Amino acid sequence: MKTFKYLILIIASVITTACSLEETPNGFLNEENFYQTASDAESAILYTYAVLPEQGYFSRYYYYVAHCPTEEFTQKSDAEAGQHELDGYITTNTTADLAIVFRHFYLSINRTFPIIEKVPSIAMDENYKNHILGEAHFLRAFNYYNLVRLFGEVPLRKEVMTDFNSAGLDLASIQDIYAYILEDLQTAITLMDSQYRYGRANKTAAQGLLANVHLFLASASESGLAGYSFTDAAGNYNLAKQYAGEVVNGQSQFRLDTDIQNIFDPVQNLNPAFSPEHIFSIVASRGVLGPTELMSLLSTPFVQTGFTLTPDQGGHTIDFGWDHVIVETPFYESFDASDRRKELLFMTEYLDADGNLVNTNNNRPYTLKYLDANRSGGEESGNKIPIVRYSEVLLTYAEACGNTTEGINALNQIRSRANLGTYSTSDFASDAAFRDAVIQERAWELAYEFNRLYDLRRSGKMEQILASAPYNKTLTNAIYFFDIPFEEIDRNPNLN
Numbered sequence: 001m002k003t004f005k006y007l008i009l010i011i012a013s014v015i016t017t018a019c020s021l022e023e024t025p026n027g028f029l030n031e032e033n034f035y036q037t038a039s040d041a042e043s044a045i046l047y048t049y050a051v052l053p054e055q056g057y058f059s060r061y062y063y064y065v066a067h068c069p070t071e072e073f074t075q076k077s078d079a080e081a082g083q084h085e086l087d088g089y090i091t092t093n094t095t096a097d098l099a100i101v102f103r104h105f106y107l108s109i110n111r112t113f114p115i116i117e118k119v120p121s122i123a124m125d126e127n128y129k130n131h132i133l134g135e136a137h138f139l140r141a142f143n144y145y146n147l148v149r150l151f152g153e154v155p156l157r158k159e160v161m162t163d164f165n166s167a168g169l170d171l172a173s174i175q176d177i178y179a180y181i182l183e184d185l186q187t188a189i190t191l192m193d194s195q196y197r198y199g200r201a202n203k204t205a206a207q208g209l210l211a212n213v214h215l216f217l218a219s220a221s222e223s224g225l226a227g228y229s230f231t232d233a234a235g236n237y238n239l240a241k242q243y244a245g246e247v248v249n250g251q252s253q254f255r256l257d258t259d260i261q262n263i264f265d266p267v268q269n270l271n272p273a274f275s276p277e278h279i280f281s282i283v284a285s286r287g288v289l290g291p292t293e294l295m296s297l298l299s300t301p302f303v304q305t306g307f308t309l310t311p312d313q314g315g316h317t318i319d320f321g322w323d324h325v326i327v328e329t330p331f332y333e334s335f336d337a338s339d340r341r342k343e344l345l346f347m348t349e350y351l352d353a354d355g356n357l358v359n360t361n362n363n364r365p366y367t368l369k370y371l372d373a374n375r376s377g378g379e380e381s382g383n384k385i386p387i388v389r390y391s392e393v394l395l396t397y398a399e400a401c402g403n404t405t406e407g408i409n410a411l412n413q414i415r416s417r418a419n420l421g422t423y424s425t426s427d428f429a430s431d432a433a434f435r436d437a438v439i440q441e442r443a444w445e446l447a448y449e450f451n452r453l454y455d456l457r458r459s460g461k462m463e464q465i466l467a468s469a470p471y472n473k474t475l476t477n478a479i480y481f482f483d484i485p486f487e488e489i490d491r492n493p494n495l496n
Helices: 002-017 038-049 061-067 081-088 096-121 126-151 174-191 203-223 233-248 329-333 340-345 390-401 405-417 431-445 452-458 462-466 486-491
Strands: 073-075 278-283 325-327 349-351 357-359 384-389
Touching (some): 038 096, 038 126, 061 081, 061 325, 081 096, 096 486, 126 174, 126 203, 126 452, 174 203, 203 233, 203 390, 278 390, 325 329, 384 390, 390 405, 390 431, 405 431, 431 452, 452 462
Antiparallel strands (some): 073 325, 278 384
16 A cells, blocks of 8 residues: 555656656647548548458458358367357357457447548548548448347447447347448448449449348348348349349449459459459458458468468468368368369368478368468468458349349359359249259358358258258357347346
């Protein structure tokens, strides 16, 4: 206690006598004097995007949350408890990984409010001003879409949280959350232009995301997913077709890349224009000054001396990885032997330092989608994480069209590039059978791209796929909606 008293006296003495240390402030940065220029507006929107590649979001924990509960990944035996809970469907409201991503969703949402409120009064180019406002609406919708698909009913914040007293919101209905998402995306489409800006959304991205939202609503209604009785399948399939069609048929800037490897090339991955498929991708930095993503390390086998990919897989030399998330072998084996995606985007062997061909540990497959051959250190890697990719929109269009010539042609574009046989309408007895085939194609085409969990949930296929052979998972809890994290309930008792 005496030591503490002496410390207080010393601090007080410094404050009252050390006049030479005083500074005269030239100004304070706050909302009142910040939102003044076009540069301020741009900085604010980039600050909002900056949440996405953080490790608490796409670069690590959301990677676990979106994929470990599916048949795509399992993880190493000494992984954190949260990942094992996700993989084994024994999650509770104390699962740490869910609390981390829940918090990051709202962190990004909260950064959009001052942009939407303050940027309209800035004197700047009106077109670019509108585009930035559209981006804010897009990002708010995107984060709420992630929240409602993961947790179902969540608080629907519509303005910035200014103090602790404004934190106590009630849970909003799924219907109200979707109404907010749809309104935001419609606003984004109206405000945004179509220019490609590296790591940022545009009008085409908003159209693609809106198509995905309507597709989710359509199949969730059709499958009888709890909380989705307010919507109808037919109307949402039509709207999904309309908005996906505006991407597929209404523009030429984005298209299928003829080279599958080029989409995820580990050397070109941070080149802004290296593939025409990336409509909107989250980008991370290889340097220490920006968020660095860990997906390259998480998905790469641990080979202490490093390794080199085989020539047909690019021949890139790779530093060691963490061997953390591991492709489930039955999922890898579900790909047709002739599928180019299996051949080029998974590794089961590599060249060692002497040039010898070596099988991965226990012949485990590893995804090559997020490999970063040029990462600048043990934990400094960067990547391009596709959120709205042209092939995803094309498959959305196919599913929305149903078993029609349009739907078949869209699906066959994906299959032809993968070196697989094509379909005709006579191959399917109904729209439902065709849509099941599209959902399966999405599993192969969009593996590890934050889609599979949502596809299984919206179609009501969690038990059918995961609880049966060859996966035989025991689905014990939170199958279609995860529990609201306990720490959020502790802060806001209204969530009970």
